[in-house]
Amino acid sequence: MVILDLVNRLLDGDKRACARAITKAENNEPGSIEILKEVYKKTGNAHIVGITGPPGGGKSTLTYRLSKELSDRGKKVGIIAIDPTSPFTGGSILGDRIRMNKLSTDPNVFIRSMGTRGHLGGLSKATHGAIKIFDAFGCDYIFVETVGVGQSEVDIVKTADTVVMIMVPGLGDDIQAIKAGIMEIADIFAINKSDLDGAERTAGEIKMMVEMGTVEKKPPILNVIASQNEGIKELLNEIDDHKKYLISSGELEERRLARLRLEIVNLIEEEIKSRIFNDKEIYNLLDNILKDVYNKDIDPYSAKDKLFNAII
Amino acid sequence: MVILDLVNRLLDGDKRACARAITKAENNEPGSIEILKEVYKKTGNAHIVGITGPPGGGKSTLTYRLSKELSDRGKKVGIIAIDPTSPFTGGSILGDRIRMNKLSTDPNVFIRSMGTRGHLGGLSKATHGAIKIFDAFGCDYIFVETVGVGQSEVDIVKTADTVVMIMVPGLGDDIQAIKAGIMEIADIFAINKSDLDGAERTAGEIKMMVEMGTVEKKPPILNVIASQNEGIKELLNEIDDHKKYLISSGELEERRLARLRLEIVNLIEEEIKSRIFNDKEIYNLLDNILKDVYNKDIDPYSAKDKLFNAII
Numbered sequence: 001m002v003i004l005d006l007v008n009r010l011l012d013g014d015k016r017a018c019a020r021a022i023t024k025a026e027n028n029e030p031g032s033i034e035i036l037k038e039v040y041k042k043t044g045n046a047h048i049v050g051i052t053g054p055p056g057g058g059k060s061t062l063t064y065r066l067s068k069e070l071s072d073r074g075k076k077v078g079i080i081a082i083d084p085t086s087p088f089t090g091g092s093i094l095g096d097r098i099r100m101n102k103l104s105t106d107p108n109v110f111i112r113s114m115g116t117r118g119h120l121g122g123l124s125k126a127t128h129g130a131i132k133i134f135d136a137f138g139c140d141y142i143f144v145e146t147v148g149v150g151q152s153e154v155d156i157v158k159t160a161d162t163v164v165m166i167m168v169p170g171l172g173d174d175i176q177a178i179k180a181g182i183m184e185i186a187d188i189f190a191i192n193k194s195d196l197d198g199a200e201r202t203a204g205e206i207k208m209m210v211e212m213g214t215v216e217k218k219p220p221i222l223n224v225i226a227s228q229n230e231g232i233k234e235l236l237n238e239i240d241d242h243k244k245y246l247i248s249s250g251e252l253e254e255r256r257l258a259r260l261r262l263e264i265v266n267l268i269e270e271e272i273k274s275r276i277f278n279d280k281e282i283y284n285l286l287d288n289i290l291k292d293v294y295n296k297d298i299d300p301y302s303a304k305d306k307l308f309n310a311i312i
Numbered sequence: 313m314v315i316l317d318l319v320n321r322l323l324d325g326d327k328r329a330c331a332r333a334i335t336k337a338e339n340n341e342p343g344s345i346e347i348l349k350e351v352y353k354k355t356g357n358a359h360i361v362g363i364t365g366p367p368g369g370g371k372s373t374l375t376y377r378l379s380k381e382l383s384d385r386g387k388k389v390g391i392i393a394i395d396p397t398s399p400f401t402g403g404s405i406l407g408d409r410i411r412m413n414k415l416s417t418d419p420n421v422f423i424r425s426m427g428t429r430g431h432l433g434g435l436s437k438a439t440h441g442a443i444k445i446f447d448a449f450g451c452d453y454i455f456v457e458t459v460g461v462g463q464s465e466v467d468i469v470k471t472a473d474t475v476v477m478i479m480v481p482g483l484g485d486d487i488q489a490i491k492a493g494i495m496e497i498a499d500i501f502a503i504n505k506s507d508l509d510g511a512e513r514t515a516g517e518i519k520m521m522v523e524m525g526t527v528e529k530k531p532p533i534l535n536v537i538a539s540q541n542e543g544i545k546e547l548l549n550e551i552d553d554h555k556k557y558l559i560s561s562g563e564l565e566e567r568r569l570a571r572l573r574l575e576i577v578n579l580i581e582e583e584i585k586s587r588i589f590n591d592k593e594i595y596n597l598l599d600n601i602l603k604d605v606y607n608k609d610i611d612p613y614s615a616k617d618k619l620f621n622a623i624i
């Protein structure tokens with residue numbers, strides 16, 4: 001009853017109901033699965049845009065500008081910012097989220113920061129849940145913003161409908177290596193801070209990499225200066241063009257199936273974890289097995305088999 | 313027979329057998345579990361040191377200097393570098409790994425780069441496998457080097473025996489936020505490039521954060537200049553002091569139990585994934601369910617239950 005009421009209010013566009021539902025989903029509260037089951041029926045309209053790139057690349061500023069522009073056009077926007085937060089406290093110090101506060105007064109833009117919360121009800125589950133809720137809430141665009149490293153984080157962003165990869169002129173070696181690692185998932189390259197020295201060289205390097213690549217649709221490369229609102233409209237045009245391409249080529253269905261596949265596999269993992277950590281008997285069994293493994297009475301692989309059989 | 317031969321050779325210190333075993337474990341080749349079961353009996357002597365920090369912080373250079381110093385003291389060192397690599401190709405462009413090549417001629421230092429390989433036989437399994445093999449191979453120290461972001465990556469580094477957190481003076485907002493997210497897992501802070509402007513301020517900030525923290529053993533804060541080999545011996549002393557503390561306080565057992573717990577839970581997840589992707593019937597079932605989910609005939613959460621029941 002209460003759940004259905006919450007769902008109806010969020011479908012009606014009630015901002016507080018939307019926030020409440022996301023919190024419930026993120027914290028894995030009782031009723032959250034019922035909410036998500038209900039809202040799922042109303043999803044599929046939002047275009048999911050992954051925004052990724054190296055730390056210091058200006059992802060938040062760019063997301064802010066894109067959202068502002070869309071809001072001015074009367075579009076409703078959801079932003080999900082994935083933060084690498086403390087595995088101990090679950091808290092996060094949100095450096096440049098502060099800038100995001102400018103948007104919090106915009107009636108068309110809705111922002112949510114996600115912590116990476118260790119094992120119970122993980123990051124992927126929470127993010128997929130938030131995407132669904134924003135979608136059913138009526139968002140036309142949902143931006144999923146994450147630093148471009150980490151296996152779980154890359155998995156999430158690469159299953160967006162459109163992936164915008166932010167690059168910056170003149171970053172160090174280490175950062176270049178990170179970029180290289182996930183460049184293949186980009187649908188659009190945005191060279192931010194392109195008034196800085198080396199922007200042309202960076203564009204040239206990306207162009208070369210794109211031309212050597214094997215993907216059918218070569219991603220466009222744009223110059224933007226997010227802090228000065230330059231190139232934002234052009235970037236939005238490219239995002240919309242990519243959306244049209246996805247629809248006409250049939251790739252949209254393919255991507256969304258891939259996203260669902262990832263989500264369902266992750267849900268199964270979470271189910272297993274919750275069975276281990278919430279079932280007292282199994283948790284005690286794990287504790288005992290761990291001591292045996294530590295003492296070398298059994299190896300971790302046989303221990304896994306033993307525990308696995310107890311779970312199923 | 314062949315497996316036992318490989319294990320015996322690696323236990324005897326055969327470098328090629330060691331490399332071979334790690335490759336098998338990383339690629340989840342047939343026989344890899346048998347190898348790991350065998351080597352597990354011979355583990356427990358190596359001290360596992362996690363090296364983490366923001367991109368551009370000089371992790372590889374510092375790891376290089378530490379390893380060189382240990383080698384000079386007659387110690388055997390294993391290095392596992394976790395790279396955020398392409399989720400598509402599995403390949404990686406190893407920017408500053410090139411520097412590591414200086415070490416590859418050192419007979420006491422053994423280096424391994426790990427890719428993050430999507431779903432089959434994941435990163436955590438491969439890294440834990442490599443740690444075991446290096447340990448049984450006779451390494452006195454094993455460095456696990458990773459950029460300090462990403463849920464899986466943080467999970468791995470935080471279960472090391474000793475965690476060294478590298479900081480650098482004067483990094484941007486975005487990077488500060490990342491640091492903040494994982495600062496609580498540091499056992500030792502190393503401010504690298506401490507000849508740069510702002511080193512004192514950075515040290516002051518860390519000191520304040522440490523003093524406000526709730527951990528019992530306050531982590532020491534060291535100034536180092538890895539590129540000039542300054543502060544390396546002092547850092548090694550701190551690592552050894554921490555090791556002594558772990559043993560005398562009983563925390564070493566606690567940490568190793570936590571590492572085993574993480575490993576076993578991850579192994580169970582991998583088992584589930586391999587059952588989904590390697591069992592043709594289940595894979596087909598997933599494909600069919602996905603279409604139903606896509607068409608909204610069923611929601612992802614009920615789909616998960618259906619698939620879960622088919623697996624067990």
